[in-house]
């Protein structure tokens with residue numbers, strides 16, 4: 001039940017499968033998956049003219065974020081309260097760079113958008129720092145207690161813990177694949193102090209963890225009392241919403257919106273690139289979006305051969321992108337299938353059955369190909385790209401970003417249009433890849449210098465839904 005602020009207009013959100021109630025932002029924030037198994041999207045996204053976007057050119061990050069985010073939360077979050085949250089999130093004590101999302105030039109018209117200056121050194125901080133504050137605001141007002149349940153292949157987990165650890169009335173359970181995240185990533189999660197933080201290492205892979213999270217959202221009866229699950233993964237619309245901002249910011253910094261841009265996005269769950277798609281839908285001129293994947297390449301096979309076939313997950317030197325099923329692709333399919341929820345529900349049932357190769361209708365795929373290109377990059381090429389860029393510029397890429405740069409160079413349609421690769425993480429998180437490329441590890445930033453000495457807390461559990469749910473039920477709000 002949401003509490004409406006005054007008589008301001010309120011954005012409505014609908015499920016991609018067309019058979020769940022329409023919700024307000026506040027309820028979407030607290031809901032995770034829709035009751036029909038779909039994902040929530042705005043019923044109608046705001047659209048801006050080039051003149052309006054142009055008028056935002058000189059805004060600092062925080063003010064631009066307010067322009068973009070407020071229409072999505074209006075009626076649920078007070079404008080001044082949002083301003084306060086954004087100022088708290090995007091300042092240069094929380095983010096270690098004055099520009100918040102600086103651009104690094106690699107070549108003529110070729111850039112990396114550095115999204116790793118937040119507290120946990122990956123792009124996730126942009127959304128999860130805000131999500132934590134929004135959650136605190138809503139949960140405090142509603143006097144509720146909630147249980148966060150999330151799955152991570154390495155970066156979402158620590159960003160979610162950092163973003164929500166100060167929230168009152170929240171217990172946090174993060175599932176990561178045991179032994180399959182980097183040591184820095186694991187320690188960033190397991191060394192955070194707090195009685196309400198639980199790290200569960202699953203004896204399985206990210207997809208099994210993500211499936212357990214989705215199944216738990218579908219049936220929350222294992223939770224005690226009146227508790228509700230809240231999602232921190234990008235199935236939660238609030239994540240996508242906050243990630244839209246840096247597309248506008250980077251474009252405005254390079255002469256947009258008059259000049260169109262192209263983006264290459266290291267992709268796993270399709271959340272970050274979907275935020276770019278949303279920016280374009282809202283009026284930002286984006287000519288091309290490149291889906292850059294590692295060898296977990298289901299989306300590249302779909303885009304290039306029209307064959308959707310989920311294969312078993314491969315463990316790579318880009319662990320954060322070791323994802324076999326990209327949850328947010330459903331949000332794109334919803335638009336490609338003209339927002340026909342019933343039709344999409346049928347298609348998703350076939351895709352999720354994972355027992356056959358599924359193809360999209362040719363006209364829908366053609367529509368996707370107008371904007372999207374794709375490339376899968378293997379480990380050797382990833383390492384070579386790190387070396388190549390280092391030799392060219394002295395700049396050390398993290399391996400996920402290297403996949404983006406490789407795809408940008410291979411798939412670029414027009415060299416006159418600035419190509420921006422999203423720099424999704426700091427290389428210091430990925431010792432294996434940096435070592436394989438032959439470089440010394442960079443130093444951890446000041447706030448993490450003693451990370452390797454801090455005490456860790458985690459619980460290893462089998463990849464079994466009932467066991468995980470029992471653990472959560474037993475540890476939820478034990479006060």
Ligand SMILES: Cc1ncc(COP(=O)(O)O)c(C=O)c1O
Pocket residue numbers: 122154155156234266267268269270271272273320321400401424425
């Ligand atoms: C460093 C890094 N790069 C890329 C990705 C892929 O982003 P998305 O899942 O939004 O596609 C992730 C994880 O999500 C990540 O942690």
Ligand SMILES: N[C@@H](CCOP(=O)(O)O)C(=O)O
Pocket residue numbers: 151152153154155156157232233234235268269271320321
């Ligand atoms: N790469 C992610 C996987 C989860 O993706 P999300 O964006 O949906 O949270 C991670 O690092 O955990």
